[in-house]
Amino acid sequence: MDQYSKSNDDALRARAMRVIPGGMWGHQNAPRLPVGYPQYFSRAEGCHIWDADGRKYIDFICGWGPTILGYGDADVEAAAANQRALGDAMNGPSARLVELAELMVETVPHADWAMFSKNGTDATTACVTIARAGTGRRKVLVARGAYHGAIPWCSPSVVGVTEEDRAHLVYFDYNDVASLEAAAEHCKGDLAAILVSAFKHDLGKPHELPTREFAQRARALADAADAALIVDDVRAGFRLDLGGSWELVGVRPDLAAWSKAIANGHALASVTGNDRFREAATRIFTTGSFWTAAVSMAAAIATIEKLRAVDAVAHMRAMGQRFRDGLDAQARSHGVPLRQSGPVQMPVLLFENDLDRRLGDAFCLEALARGVYLHPSHTLFLSVAHRETDIDRALETTDEALAAVARL
Amino acid sequence: MDQYSKSNDDALRARAMRVIPGGMWGHQNAPRLPVGYPQYFSRAEGCHIWDADGRKYIDFICGWGPTILGYGDADVEAAAANQRALGDAMNGPSARLVELAELMVETVPHADWAMFSKNGTDATTACVTIARAGTGRRKVLVARGAYHGAIPWCSPSVVGVTEEDRAHLVYFDYNDVASLEAAAEHCKGDLAAILVSAFKHDLGKPHELPTREFAQRARALADAADAALIVDDVRAGFRLDLGGSWELVGVRPDLAAWSKAIANGHALASVTGNDRFREAATRIFTTGSFWTAAVSMAAAIATIEKLRAVDAVAHMRAMGQRFRDGLDAQARSHGVPLRQSGPVQMPVLLFENDLDRRLGDAFCLEALARGVYLHPSHTLFLSVAHRETDIDRALETTDEALAAVARL
Numbered sequence: 113m114d115q116y117s118k119s120n121d122d123a124l125r126a127r128a129m130r131v132i133p134g135g136m137w138g139h140q141n142a143p144r145l146p147v148g149y150p151q152y153f154s155r156a157e158g159c160h161i162w163d164a165d166g167r168k169y170i171d172f173i174c175g176w177g178p179t180i181l182g183y184g185d186a187d188v189e190a191a192a193a194n195q196r197a198l199g200d201a202m203n204g205p206s207a208r209l210v211e212l213a214e215l216m217v218e219t220v221p222h223a224d225w226a227m228f229s230k231n232g233t234d235a236t237t238a239c240v241t242i243a244r245a246g247t248g249r250r251k252v253l254v255a256r257g258a259y260h261g262a263i264p265w266c267s268p269s270v271v272g273v274t275e276e277d278r279a280h281l282v283y284f285d286y287n288d289v290a291s292l293e294a295a296a297e298h299c300k301g302d303l304a305a306i307l308v309s310a311f312k313h314d315l316g317k318p319h320e321l322p323t324r325e326f327a328q329r330a331r332a333l334a335d336a337a338d339a340a341l342i343v344d345d346v347r348a349g350f351r352l353d354l355g356g357s358w359e360l361v362g363v364r365p366d367l368a369a370w371s372k373a374i375a376n377g378h379a380l381a382s383v384t385g386n387d388r389f390r391e392a393a394t395r396i397f398t399t400g401s402f403w404t405a406a407v408s409m410a411a412a413i414a415t416i417e418k419l420r421a422v423d424a425v426a427h428m429r430a431m432g433q434r435f436r437d438g439l440d441a442q443a444r445s446h447g448v449p450l451r452q453s454g455p456v457q458m459p460v461l462l463f464e465n466d467l468d469r470r471l472g473d474a475f476c477l478e479a480l481a482r483g484v485y486l487h488p489s490h491t492l493f494l495s496v497a498h499r500e501t502d503i504d505r506a507l508e509t510t511d512e513a514l515a516a517v518a519r520l
Numbered sequence: 521m522d523q524y525s526k527s528n529d530d531a532l533r534a535r536a537m538r539v540i541p542g543g544m545w546g547h548q549n550a551p552r553l554p555v556g557y558p559q560y561f562s563r564a565e566g567c568h569i570w571d572a573d574g575r576k577y578i579d580f581i582c583g584w585g586p587t588i589l590g591y592g593d594a595d596v597e598a599a600a601a602n603q604r605a606l607g608d609a610m611n612g613p614s615a616r617l618v619e620l621a622e623l624m625v626e627t628v629p630h631a632d633w634a635m636f637s638k639n640g641t642d643a644t645t646a647c648v649t650i651a652r653a654g655t656g657r658r659k660v661l662v663a664r665g666a667y668h669g670a671i672p673w674c675s676p677s678v679v680g681v682t683e684e685d686r687a688h689l690v691y692f693d694y695n696d697v698a699s700l701e702a703a704a705e706h707c708k709g710d711l712a713a714i715l716v717s718a719f720k721h722d723l724g725k726p727h728e729l730p731t732r733e734f735a736q737r738a739r740a741l742a743d744a745a746d747a748a749l750i751v752d753d754v755r756a757g758f759r760l761d762l763g764g765s766w767e768l769v770g771v772r773p774d775l776a777a778w779s780k781a782i783a784n785g786h787a788l789a790s791v792t793g794n795d796r797f798r799e800a801a802t803r804i805f806t807t808g809s810f811w812t813a814a815v816s817m818a819a820a821i822a823t824i825e826k827l828r829a830v831d832a833v834a835h836m837r838a839m840g841q842r843f844r845d846g847l848d849a850q851a852r853s854h855g856v857p858l859r860q861s862g863p864v865q866m867p868v869l870l871f872e873n874d875l876d877r878r879l880g881d882a883f884c885l886e887a888l889a890r891g892v893y894l895h896p897s898h899t900l901f902l903s904v905a906h907r908e909t910d911i912d913r914a915l916e917t918t919d920e921a922l923a924a925v926a927r928l
Contacts, residue, residue, distance in 0.1 A: 138807025
């Protein structure tokens with residue numbers, strides 16, 4: 113399997129072009145990346161990934177987030193295998209559901225309860241539905257440019273979307289208290305929820321942690337309107353704080369959406385909520401064929417337990433800081449305008465005055481050619497499997513890549 | 521693991537009540553079933569399932585559809601394990617994506633292409649979005665009472681749903697040509713799609729295969745309006761015909777939604793479509809964190825290949841017929857008004873004049889107590905793992921259960 117001659121990626125793309133619209137869909141569509149990025153992957157282990165032509169990379173995308181302990185983490189896979197021998201998708205949940213819900217409630221301070229699904233979009237959609245059910249109101253405040261999923265009510269594209277799909281969304285700017293207040297005022301009497309990303313991680317934009325003032329104002333506005341404060345922790349969940357990303361700013365949401373990293377790559381999502389919205393969560397109808405599948409829950413339990421045991425956040429923060437510091441020093445030494453932003457364990461690497469992404473693309477391609485997988489506009493992800501030696505190896509590569517950028 | 525003393529199910533429900541809203545959500549919520557049904561399961565193998573208290577059942581729900589070859593099918597699990605050793609959710613798809621898309625196109629006559637996701641709802645939603653993108657129109661005809669998923673635009677509940685979420689749905693009655701024509705006429709100039717279940721399998725209602733006249737009229741109306749005909753094959757897919765359920769009536773959709781059985785219990789869904797909608801499918805944005813995960817695709821490939829190799833549809837039809845014939849004879853002999861409907865491999869077992877479900881519930885509970893897991897109002901599912909001896913064992917049980925019903 114996956115033993116190809118040179119240019120397997122091209123061959124697979126050509127075959128895909130016949131049987132998949134445009135060859136690929138969504139965020140993993142390689143044509144959205146600079147020419148030279150592989151579309152297909154053949155293997156992944158720890159913090160390494162191999163493309164379909166056998167080239168090995170130190171990976172800073174981690175499957176776009178899910179891989180938090182490292183690909184194929186032995187403890188997670190052992191727990192998954194134990195459960196798989198018993199059963200996975202059955203006529204109802206296994207005991208793993210209860211154990212996992214208890215673990216989420218124990219781990220996440222705002223959570224009095226948890227529910228589970230498969231996609232981040234399932235979780236954000238359920239949060240909004242619960243908020244509307246609980247408040248009897250309709251309007252949802254969302255930050256301009258924020259990503260909350262890929263179905264018509266929230267998709268970044270409006271192709272195939274009707275006006276009515278977003279009839280009750282009202283926009284504000286992340287970290288802009290005045291715009292948030294204006295949006296809340298606009299919805300007076302009909303505000304169901306304020307939906308806000310864990311931090312501002314819009315594609316191609318500098319990333320920003322929420323300010324305390326913004327987070328506290330969001331909480332206060334939701335309280336004043338008796339509406340729900342929803343944190344979309346799908347991308348960031350468990351990388352900034354095991355208790356939920358807004359623990360960093362001392363603000364607790366009523367509802368939070370989780371997915372990506374919670375089962376170290378096994379398909380799972382979750383909604384956590386407080387008692388204020390328990391009754392509403394009981395009344396909505398949300399379900400899916402595989403939502404109680406036990407293997408992904410066993411994987412999530414093992415993931416969360418290991419994240420705690422190894423102090424994963426501290427490790428990822430240390431590795432992220434090492435990477436950031438190294439990159440900053442290299443950028444200075446090469447006189448290249450690299451601007452890192454976002455939390456160190458989930459950075460975005462952008463270049464100043466690089467609207468056409470000439471520098472960013474070149475940098476990423478130079479790194480890629482030398483065995484480091486970065487992304488020119490998306491949030492990157494560190495994992496527990498990234499050790500000092502990996503960061504240092506990656507930095508040797510980025511030094512050469514930045515030198516190449518300096519020569520442009 | 522899962523070694524409990526008596527009444528583990530009660531203990532788990534009590535724990536769940538604290539950390540899961542209402543104790544459970546959605547279609548697997550045991551309180552929707554007669555009192556006496558277990559909520560939790562500890563093991564599954566072949567056509568058997570064990571509840572959390574260790575009671576073993578011959579299973580006629582098959583995880584609510586996904587289990588088509590039998591729980592833990594050795595060939596599927598071997599393929600999944602081989603892929604798992606390489607990688608699952610990576611930075612992009614593996615070659616399994618291309619192989620699976622090719623296999624879907626080869627297996628499903630209407631399909632010129634395929635895309636993949638995780639939930640049936642993902643697939644029905646993408647079908648509607650593609651139809652709207654391709655036609656530039658908005659209205660979607662759906663059958664009254666049909667289930668197409670569990671997010672606001674299609675959920676069977678309106679709790680937390682706004683009027684706008686369904687602004688462009690227009691209703692007709694399944695197999696009622698006049699109502700379909702009237703709905704299409706009502707949407708003149710704005711018709712994007714006719715969305716129709718593979719067969720009428722509404723909860724608690726007699727099931728009906730589509731009539732040829734109805735199916736052909738749906739095709740003709742879609743063609744006349746230049747709209748998409750979408751078959752929702754999420755529940756029925758691969759159980760009636762490997763080429764898609766409407767092959768039975770000689771009508772091919774433009775788009776079809778699949779999930780449940782396509783990977784024998786691994787979380788996967790698919791949209792298949794023809795070239796008319798390829799360009800529209802290229803333009804929409806649809807994605808999810810785990811949608812290219814390779815293990816479920818390896819499982820799907822192995823599932824489809826085995827379904828073909830063993831002539832799965834013929835086997836399930838034969839076993840279904842044996843079960844139906846046996847039940848009919850028993851019902852006659854006990855003078856009990858059992859009315860079976862739907863395809864034999866996906867029947868629903870209802871009783872005449874049983875609106876309060878007194879007979880249906882009693883029958884299912886009597887069967888359950890004797891080790892056969894049925895459902896009083898939902899479609900049942902046969903699998904390849906159901907052999908003659910299993911059907912005959914089940915029939916011994918239903919004979920006693922129907923005798924008990926006759927004594928009511």
